[in-house]
Structures are given as C-alpha cells and as structure tokens.
Amino acid sequence: MRQTSTNGFAPEAADDTAYDALATAHVSVARILGLFRPYRGRIALVLFLIALASAAGLASPFLLRAIIDEAFPKGDLPLLAALSGSLVALAAVGAGIGVLQVLVTAKVGQAIMHDLRMAVYTHLQSLSLGFFTATRAGDIQSRIANDIGALQALVTHTAGEATRNASTVVMTAAAMLLLDWRLALLSFLVLPLAAWISDRVGRQREEFTYEQQGRIAEMSSAVQESLSVSGIVLARTMGRTRDLAQRFGRASREVASLEVRSHTAGQWQWSVIDLVLQAMPALTLLLGGWLMASGTAMTVGTLVAMIALQEQLLFPLEEVLRSGVEVRKTRALFARIFEYLDEPTGITERPDPVTLDPATVAGHVRLDRVVFSYDRAGPAAIRGVTIDIPAGSHTAIVGATGSGKSTLGYLIARLYDVDAGAVLYDGVDVRDLSLRSLTDILGVVTQDPYLLHASVAENLRFARPDASDEDLFAAARTAQVHDLLAALPDGYDTVVGERGHRFSGGEKQRLSLARTILRDPRVLLLDEATSALDTATELAMTRALDRPGRTRTTITIAHRLSTVRRADQIIVLDRGAVVEHGTHQELLGRSGAYARLVRTAA
The missing domain is CATH 3.40.50.300 (P-loop containing nucleotide triphosphate hydrolases)
Structure with a gap:
C-alpha cells in the first residue's frame, strides 16, 4: 500500500510496487466482467438502447446541414418544418431511451453490488478463526460497506455513461469521416495525446485511492473500538477522551488530504486535454475557411454540420477519458475486495460429508x-x-x-x-x-x-x-x-x-x-x-x-x-x-x- 512519508509529501516507490503486485495478483478484466455475466441479457438490452440513442443523435447534424444548405436558401417552409420536426422527434426519442437505460442500469448495478456483498460476507464466514484474530473488525466492515459502496457509482453510472459516450464517439467519428475526411482527421489528432494523459492520470489516482480506502478502514476501526460501550468506559476511566479525539482528528485529516490528492492528481495534465479540445472548433473553422478560399468543394452547411459533430464528439470523448480514470481508480477497490475473496478458506466441508442424526448420536x-x-x-x-x-x-x-x-x-x-x-x-x-x-x-x-x-x-x-x-x-x-x-x-x-x-x-x-x-x-x-x-x-x-x-x-x-x-x-x-x-x-x-x-x- 502507498504510504505518505513523514514529511507528508511523495509516497515511496517500493510501496507503489507492492500495490501493483497486489492488484496484478487479484484483479483481472475477466474476473471483473464475470460479475456482470449473470445479467448479460439485461446488459445487452442496455447496449442496444445506447446504440439506438447514438444512432438517433447522429442524424441531427445531417438534418441541420439540410436546413442550412437546402431549406433556408430555397425558402422551402414545408421542408424546414419537416426537418425541424424531425429534430424534435429525435430529441424525444433520445430522452425516452435515456430514461429506460437509467432504470435498467440501476437495477443491474444494484444486483451486482448485492452479489458482491453476499460473496464477501459468505466467504468471510468460511475463514478460520485465525483470520479474525489477526484482522480488525472495522477493516472488514469498511471493505464490505465503503469499498463495495464506492464501486456502486461504477456499475450503476460510470459504466453505462462510458458505454454510451464511447458509442457516441465511434458513431460520430464515422459520420465525420463521411461528411469530410480532412476535417475529421484534424479532429482525431488530439486522440493519442488525450489517451496517454488519461492513462497517466488514472494510474496516479488509482494508487491514491488504494491508500485512501486503507485509511478509511483504519478510521472505521478506530470509531468502532473507541465508541463502543467498552471503549467509552476505558477512555473515560483512563482520562483519554481528548487523546482519542485528537487521534481521530489526525486520521480524518489524512483521509481528507488523500481525497484531495486523489481528485486533483494530474490536474495540470488534464487541463492540456481541455485546452486542445476547446481549440478544436477554432482550428476546424480555420481549416474549413482555407479549403473554401482555395476553391475546394466545401459548403457552409458542411462546415456547420462538422462543428456540430465535433461538439458532439468532443464532450463524449472527454467523458470517456474521465470514465477511464474512474475505472482505473476502481481497480484499487477491486484489489481490496478480491484480496478478501482470495483468502483461503480455513474450515471446509467435504464434497460428500457424513451426516449424523442428532436424535441418535450417543455423544462419544x-x-x-x-x-x-x-x-x-x-x-x-x-x-x-x-x-x-x-x-x-x-x-x-x-x-x-x-x-x-x-x-x-x-x-x-x-x-x-x-x-x-x-x-x-x-x-x-x-x-x-x-x-x-x-x-x-x-x-x-x-x-x-x-x-x-x-x-x-x-x-x-x-x-x-x-x-x-x-x-x-x-x-x-x-x-x-x-x-x-x-x-x-x-x-x-x-x-x-x-x-x-x-x-x-x-x-x-x-x-x-x-x-x-x-x-x-x-x-x-x-x-x-x-x-x-x-x-x-x-x-x-x-x-x-x-x-x-x-x-x-x-x-x-x-x-x-x-x-x-x-x-x-x-x-x-x-x-x-x-x-x-x-x-x-x-x-x-x-x-x-x-x-x-x-x-x-x-
């Protein structure tokens, strides 16, 4: 686990290596996907809804181009009304699909969280007494409540949003290539840099998240021990209530500090992505204007539609990158949860155990x-x-x-x-x-x-x-x-x-x-x-x-x-x-x- 040095600054590299070894030993993509396998039917429905919503959204820029290049110049009000009505209909369809998607995703996410909590709880009951004598009860409670609770956002929100945004990015990129491949390639130049920065920031925040969850577990243990009946009696009779409050305050400040570092790590690098993404519409207009000035076939409608598609691409793209960072952070949570699930059972039952009738047992x-x-x-x-x-x-x-x-x-x-x-x-x-x-x-x-x-x-x-x-x-x-x-x-x-x-x-x-x-x-x-x-x-x-x-x-x-x-x-x-x-x-x-x-x- 990453630990802060005594001066409160950089963590030690050896601890990063230890965390990497732990995460590699317990976490894999196949294992995480296995949690979703019992609900693959409902997940397939969600994916279909996401694809349908993305496809509906792609039609909007093309309708917009038709309005600018055809309906407006010709003054064709019936065509304008039809195209405008189509835009409204597409928006309504997208809204309805979005509501249905949220409902299905929430139910699947909560079912997965329930399965994971039950798996951890049931497995812990099978461990030997030695595990519990060596483990603080607060740490066990924290892994079931805090760590699994923190995963809830991933499976009920982040995963669905990331899938929807990724679908939008892919379909929008295809539409941009069909609309004008030159302007599309200009927009795609940002992708390699953005992906590299996202991975770098995700790794930093993942390590901080692992340490933060460990500190939260320590704080939970301190609360459980000091605020129990026995803990209160001990503290008051020993005159240590103020000391315990100060100790809790230090633990709470460490958690708060790690929370800040987890959310702000790599913020400067991330600002580079924001800057480039914000500059893309201006660069697109510049390239489009140059193409138009040079006599290349380029209409105002195509340029406006490209800007619309670009706006439709850049926001989902940024959200996909942010979701990637969140997914990297959840790897730290899965490492803590799977570490418990991989604890070898101490007391196991034979595949074909002997069953004795209590009424006939002699008691020898x-x-x-x-x-x-x-x-x-x-x-x-x-x-x-x-x-x-x-x-x-x-x-x-x-x-x-x-x-x-x-x-x-x-x-x-x-x-x-x-x-x-x-x-x-x-x-x-x-x-x-x-x-x-x-x-x-x-x-x-x-x-x-x-x-x-x-x-x-x-x-x-x-x-x-x-x-x-x-x-x-x-x-x-x-x-x-x-x-x-x-x-x-x-x-x-x-x-x-x-x-x-x-x-x-x-x-x-x-x-x-x-x-x-x-x-x-x-x-x-x-x-x-x-x-x-x-x-x-x-x-x-x-x-x-x-x-x-x-x-x-x-x-x-x-x-x-x-x-x-x-x-x-x-x-x-x-x-x-x-x-x-x-x-x-x-x-x-x-x-x-x-x-x-x-x-x-x-």
Missing part, C-alpha cells in the same frame, strides 16, 4: 494423538493429546494459563483443524462431518459471551428460532436466570444493549448458557462459561445440568477448580500435553500437577 468424543500449532513455523500449542470422553460423561480440562485448554476447545468445536491426529464424534472424524451435523451435535458456551443488540427472547431464539415461550423459560431455569428475567419490567422483551451491557458478566454468561441449552445439544462444551458466577449459582446450575437420566456429554474447560470437582474425569494439561487424568480424589492423592493447582487456588 475422542481426541486421538492431536497435534496443533497456530503458526506452522512455531512451537506446537497441542502436542500429541489423546483423550477419551465417554457418551453422557462429564469431563473437565484444567491447567495453568497458557497450557492449551482453550485451544483444545477450539479443536473440539472445529474452529481450527488439527495438524495431525483427529477429533472424533461417535467414531467419525470431525473433518468428515457436515458442518450442520457438528452444530446440531455440539453446543459451545465461552467465557466472553456475545449477545446481540436485541431483546432477551430474540437472543435466546437465535439458537432455535421456532422455540416456544415455554422452551425459553425452561432453558432459562436450567441456566439459573429465569427469575431474574421474569422480575424485569419488560421481562423477556428487555433489550440487552450493545454486547449485553444491560446485564452483568455473570448474567450474560447465564443468558449465553440458556441460549445453548435451548438447542439441547448432545455434547456441551463449557469454556470458562461459569467464571463470572458466584459459587452458589454455579453449584445450582451444575446440578440442573446433571439432572437424573441425562444423556448429554459435558466438557468443561475451567481455571476455577470448584467447577470441576464433581466431574467423572479430570484432564490436566501442561504446555499442550496431558500430564495427568483421573477423578478429583484420585488426582489429589497423587500429589502431582493437579494437587499443585488446587493448593495454588486455595
């Missing part, structure tokens, strides 16, 4: 010699872990901070794929399972629950949209949160607020647990899911989950050891490896790693 989970590393070149986070979790049992995974507990949870939930070994559900490798089967079998509750800015009922029904009110109440009772919700003025219709800030940490954890219980998964993974609860509430919830006749397999990842005392087996991790396993009493009796954790907790 086994980790078989699992190895995993976040960075292939770095040390392994999980080293040869084998754990057998019988169906219907309660298994706890404990260990010191950084021992790999949460990483193991990510692998069980298939938020990452193992590097070696396998995670199996009822003997089926999780990589062979359909993604729908996995989500039907497994329910996950994390330490930091995410709640939507919606009502409590809507948050719970996110897990099961068809759940009845009684289903909601039953799940909330199991999670020990029903009495709290029932006592609220709006009950289950209470809006939880941004990220659930209407509720305390423990209340949010219980709501998240109720949401997962509502799905009634055969396997329940609790990753520090009760860390914010008091001991009494935690015990009541554990008893509710361990109701008689249960068939659910529960996997608890915990740092607070009071959570795991009643587990059927406890797995102790250290540096990504299993160092002990057994019941609470068995492990205490060995005076090993688990016993040291208990003593430390006490």
Whole structure:
C-alpha cells in the first residue's frame, strides 16, 4: 500500500510496487466482467438502447446541414418544418431511451453490488478463526460497506455513461469521416495525446485511492473500538477522551488530504486535454475557411454540420477519458475486495460429508494423538493429546494459563483443524462431518459471551428460532436466570444493549448458557462459561445440568477448580500435553500437577 512519508509529501516507490503486485495478483478484466455475466441479457438490452440513442443523435447534424444548405436558401417552409420536426422527434426519442437505460442500469448495478456483498460476507464466514484474530473488525466492515459502496457509482453510472459516450464517439467519428475526411482527421489528432494523459492520470489516482480506502478502514476501526460501550468506559476511566479525539482528528485529516490528492492528481495534465479540445472548433473553422478560399468543394452547411459533430464528439470523448480514470481508480477497490475473496478458506466441508442424526448420536468424543500449532513455523500449542470422553460423561480440562485448554476447545468445536491426529464424534472424524451435523451435535458456551443488540427472547431464539415461550423459560431455569428475567419490567422483551451491557458478566454468561441449552445439544462444551458466577449459582446450575437420566456429554474447560470437582474425569494439561487424568480424589492423592493447582487456588 502507498504510504505518505513523514514529511507528508511523495509516497515511496517500493510501496507503489507492492500495490501493483497486489492488484496484478487479484484483479483481472475477466474476473471483473464475470460479475456482470449473470445479467448479460439485461446488459445487452442496455447496449442496444445506447446504440439506438447514438444512432438517433447522429442524424441531427445531417438534418441541420439540410436546413442550412437546402431549406433556408430555397425558402422551402414545408421542408424546414419537416426537418425541424424531425429534430424534435429525435430529441424525444433520445430522452425516452435515456430514461429506460437509467432504470435498467440501476437495477443491474444494484444486483451486482448485492452479489458482491453476499460473496464477501459468505466467504468471510468460511475463514478460520485465525483470520479474525489477526484482522480488525472495522477493516472488514469498511471493505464490505465503503469499498463495495464506492464501486456502486461504477456499475450503476460510470459504466453505462462510458458505454454510451464511447458509442457516441465511434458513431460520430464515422459520420465525420463521411461528411469530410480532412476535417475529421484534424479532429482525431488530439486522440493519442488525450489517451496517454488519461492513462497517466488514472494510474496516479488509482494508487491514491488504494491508500485512501486503507485509511478509511483504519478510521472505521478506530470509531468502532473507541465508541463502543467498552471503549467509552476505558477512555473515560483512563482520562483519554481528548487523546482519542485528537487521534481521530489526525486520521480524518489524512483521509481528507488523500481525497484531495486523489481528485486533483494530474490536474495540470488534464487541463492540456481541455485546452486542445476547446481549440478544436477554432482550428476546424480555420481549416474549413482555407479549403473554401482555395476553391475546394466545401459548403457552409458542411462546415456547420462538422462543428456540430465535433461538439458532439468532443464532450463524449472527454467523458470517456474521465470514465477511464474512474475505472482505473476502481481497480484499487477491486484489489481490496478480491484480496478478501482470495483468502483461503480455513474450515471446509467435504464434497460428500457424513451426516449424523442428532436424535441418535450417543455423544462419544475422542481426541486421538492431536497435534496443533497456530503458526506452522512455531512451537506446537497441542502436542500429541489423546483423550477419551465417554457418551453422557462429564469431563473437565484444567491447567495453568497458557497450557492449551482453550485451544483444545477450539479443536473440539472445529474452529481450527488439527495438524495431525483427529477429533472424533461417535467414531467419525470431525473433518468428515457436515458442518450442520457438528452444530446440531455440539453446543459451545465461552467465557466472553456475545449477545446481540436485541431483546432477551430474540437472543435466546437465535439458537432455535421456532422455540416456544415455554422452551425459553425452561432453558432459562436450567441456566439459573429465569427469575431474574421474569422480575424485569419488560421481562423477556428487555433489550440487552450493545454486547449485553444491560446485564452483568455473570448474567450474560447465564443468558449465553440458556441460549445453548435451548438447542439441547448432545455434547456441551463449557469454556470458562461459569467464571463470572458466584459459587452458589454455579453449584445450582451444575446440578440442573446433571439432572437424573441425562444423556448429554459435558466438557468443561475451567481455571476455577470448584467447577470441576464433581466431574467423572479430570484432564490436566501442561504446555499442550496431558500430564495427568483421573477423578478429583484420585488426582489429589497423587500429589502431582493437579494437587499443585488446587493448593495454588486455595
């Protein structure tokens, strides 16, 4: 990406090379045209309308010549009326075609924008968790909203206008050659210079546009982080509100500066095109006058018609050149969008995945010699872990901070794929399972629950949209949160607020647990899911989950050891490896790693 030097002037050439490499790798004409392919029928209609309008417009100068050379000299009023009426009719036809063209173009453009937004959104959902831990949410939002939004002008306006103007230029040039090839060639002399300057200006503005969109993404990220509930609390309690405002001001000024540079880059070169184009009518009159003075066949009507055609040529030609500059700028936007679309998917489904019926799944989970590393070149986070979790049992995974507990949870939930070994559900490798089967079998509750800015009922029904009110109440009772919700003025219709800030940490954890219980998964993974609860509430919830006749397999990842005392087996991790396993009493009796954790907790 282009970056401004510390003095605020020229960007570094190395960054230009990096951008060129990025754009070349991700953007091609064929790929862009592929976005338009599903709508080729309607696009063909637009092209036909453009050609029809251009053809109608070409007749006007010839009618004008006939008026000057024939109707006026002869005083033929009927001919004059017919020719004048034809001019009005052609104008009406052109106006009607223009309206229809705008309607069709707008619909096609919005459909393409919708397809592109959906493609990016859907693809992002298939990426591994590692992509999102390394990418700011504001940058993702900016690419979907700002970058694709900026392309809207191209597909709904610029492309149609450029096509119409190009059609007009081609047909007008042909008409000029038919009218008088000498005057036409004089007009065409400007084309090579204009095309060269247009390409040069387009390249400059393209690079500035890429950098500008990057800065806009940074600004969006800053807004999202600093103006969230957590960001406001942090800024006010740290006394940094003024500093954040100043930082935002600097980012905003950089965006404004890049906007100015993007719109004004190459303006002096562009003024040369304007000068030459404005001089062409005078030069044409001069050449036409010389031809007439030298006795060459040249009429006043031909000269006036040529000037009219020239005016009809030069404005569309200038617009075509400007559209070329805009198209070059959109290459930078496509580079940012396609860069995301070309991110390799982290979690993929087999072409013929195994589908398990949740009603018949036993819930037997086994980790078989699992190895995993976040960075292939770095040390392994999980080293040869084998754990057998019988169906219907309660298994706890404990260990010191950084021992790999949460990483193991990510692998069980298939938020990452193992590097070696396998995670199996009822003997089926999780990589062979359909993604729908996995989500039907497994329910996950994390330490930091995410709640939507919606009502409590809507948050719970996110897990099961068809759940009845009684289903909601039953799940909330199991999670020990029903009495709290029932006592609220709006009950289950209470809006939880941004990220659930209407509720305390423990209340949010219980709501998240109720949401997962509502799905009634055969396997329940609790990753520090009760860390914010008091001991009494935690015990009541554990008893509710361990109701008689249960068939659910529960996997608890915990740092607070009071959570795991009643587990059927406890797995102790250290540096990504299993160092002990057994019941609470068995492990205490060995005076090993688990016993040291208990003593430390006490």
